[in-house]
Amino acid sequence: MSDLTDLYQELILDHNRRPRNFGSLTEANRSARGVNPLCGDKVAVHLRVEDEEVKEIRFEGTGCAISIASASVMTESLKGRTCGDARNLFERFHQMVAVDDGPASHPPEMGKLAAFAGVRHYPARVKCATLAWHTLRAALEGDAQAVSTE
Amino acid sequence: MKQQIKTAEWKSADDSYDVARVREDFPVLGETVHGKPLVYLDNAATAQKPRAVIQRLARYYETENSNIHRGVHRLSEIATRAYEDARSTVKGFLNAAEEREIVFVRGTTEAINLVARCYGGSRLRPGDEVVISAMEHHSNIVPWQLICQEKGAVLRVIPVDDDGDIVMDEYRRMLSDKTRMVALPHVSNALGTVNPIKEMIAEAHAAGAPVLVDGAQGAPHANVDVRDLDCDFYAFSGHKLYGPTGIGVLYGKAALLEDMPPYQGGGDMILSVSFEHTEYNALPYKFEAGTPHIAGVIGLGAAVGYLTNLGVEAVAAHEDRVVAYAVERLRSVAGVRLVGTPERRASLVSFVLGDVHAHDVGTILDQEGIAVRTGHHCAMPVMDRFGVPATVRASFACYNTEAEVDVLADGLEKVRRIFARV
Incomplete structure (x- = not known):
């Protein structure tokens, strides 16, 4: 079993303690809420999208270190990217954390998101890492229903 | 370390x-977990099983497996006796007056749903009140919410203080001639509080309301005497008491169970069936439709026996x-x-x-x-x-x-x- 510091990397602990882009977004034109009924984690993702570009993105919510840090790093990674980039990154992130295929493989373009590669050794925590991303996707698709990881 | x-x-x-x-x-x-000795501190979710229970299950499947209450063959007789012996063991464990007051169900959740549906469903009228506490497990909230919504009844919630104790004065104030049911946890699964249920039952009875005790966390840890408590219903799960999953017990006072309509229809719960009319079986079989979890019941009997021996x-x-x-x-x-x-x-x-x-x-x-x-x-x-x-x-x-x-x-x-x- 992998070392715990593989999961609780300093970057993750830092983003948990000081989440970036945290709060509401009054000028948002896309929003969605997500819950993980298993552990009670809640997240809301707000975006201002113009010409298919993520101009602004913020999140708010409560949850474990993995879910808060994941949401925080996600917002940092997506600002200024296109909606298409966001969807692609979601797929790659999901692949990285949910598919246990031996040694971690995270292409350089994953940037800080690669810090979450260790999550795949902890199947119970995959939903924590992906909650914000599922919520993001719902927001991009204009899905007003709260998403659930269950 | x-x-x-x-x-x-x-x-x-x-x-x-x-x-x-x-x-x-x-x-x-x-067992070891991640190379360390297992330290199992999740017993309120489910308890581990002693060899006595595991071996009893194996013996049932290896030498006794048969359907019960039917068939004149030898194995059916053995299985039926083992099943009914377990009922008698549970009766003794709870100090119930009669075997027929012990109904086997899937677990505490089903027991509470049964009472909410069959007792609540036949008694609640618009404006009636069901009293629960602020420390309930969802399984002692949602069944009452469902039946209250259906019947136009009101769900009242006794507050809990900062220590996690029920506020007794509020409870007394809440009881009235509108109270049709009080449903309380014996022990809170989230806080560990042991509630003064005997006193609370007496208060409810003084107001004319019956009491269901959610004993999921109570039965494994307290000496339950349903006659001393004078509770009307007591529910618990086998798997939190060293028994198998998927089996639990509803104790109900015979007079109340008699008056309740059946929960589910099917085999075993009937005396005679025609397309015009069905006559229900006597207690407790009226509430045990279909082939029950025979192995589970026998395993639960072994678990109760194990705990009683300790x-x-x-x-x-x-x-x-x-x-x-x-x-x-x-x-x-x-x-x-x-x-x-x-x-x-x-x-x-x-x-x-x-x-x-x-x-x-x-x-x-x-x-x-x-x-x-x-x-x-x-x-x-x-x-x-x-x-x-x-x-x-x-x-x-x-x-x-x-x-x-x-x-x-x-x-x-x-x-x-x-x-x-x-």
Whole structure:
């Protein structure tokens, strides 16, 4: 079993303690809420999208270190990217954390998101890492229903 | 960090209860998790099974397997007798007056749903009230919500104070001639509170209301005497009491059960069926439609037998010592805040560690071989009441030791170290 510091990397602990882009977004034109009924984690993702570009993105919510840090790093990674980039990154992130295929493989373009590669050794925590991303996707698709990881 | 725990250390302070011997009865306790000895502190979710139960299940399937209450062949006779013997064992365990007051169900959840549906469904009128407490498990909330919505009845909730005790004055004020049912937990699964149910039952009866006791956390840890309590219904699950999953018990006073319509229709619950009319079977079979969980019932009988042999009171006394030690030891860990400091506590302690989320605590403890429950414990209103999204819950059974509490405390120190890095 992998070392715990593989999961609780300093970057993750830092983003948990000081989440970036945290709060509401009054000028948002896309929003969605997500819950993980298993552990009670809640997240809301707000975006201002113009010409298919993520101009602004913020999140708010409560949850474990993995879910808060994941949401925080996600917002940092997506600002200024296109909606298409966001969807692609979601797929790659999901692949990285949910598919246990031996040694971690995270292409350089994953940037800080690669810090979450260790999550795949902890199947119970995959939903924590992906909650914000599922919520993001719902927001991009204009899905007003709260998403659930269950 | 303790890597190995020697058997000698398992020995309890009280020599009359030999916890090392008890541990030998549970094969799973010899397992290692992530290379560490398993420290199983998730007993309120489900307890481990002693060899006596595992072997009884195997014996049933290997030598006795048959359907019951039908068939004149030998195996059916043996299986029927074993099934009904288990009912008699449970009757004795609860000190019920009659076997027919013991209904086998899937678990506490089904027992409560049965009473809400069959008793509530036939008695509740618009404006009637059902009283529950603010410390319920969801399974003692949602069935009542459903039936209250259907019948136009009102669900009233007794508040809980900052220690996690029921506010008795509020409870007394809530009781009235509109109260049709009071449903209470014997022991809170999220806080560990032992409620003064005997007193509460007497108060409800004085107001003319029957009482259902959710005994999921009570039956494994308290000496339950339904006649002394004078409760009208008592529900518990087999798997939290060292028995199999998928089997539980509803005790109900015969007169009340007699008056209730059946829960489900099917085989075994009937005397005669025609397309015009069906005559229902007598108690308890009226409530046991279809082929029951025969192996589960027999296994539950073995579990009750096992617990009774250990001595329900001796086990409770042992658990009280361990949980008292846990409270004291956890308080010595910097950052630990207990959620629930009730007047009387049984078998479990719920807490948070600084601003570290319970889920993260659980993952790190798991790496130390420690199994705890983290989350809302199916008691979201309790989490709201105490202003926490989730707690860590360590819950104890007949085989847990003070040494395991020390392993837990060391594990929490490790959580603190990991989270102190930034």
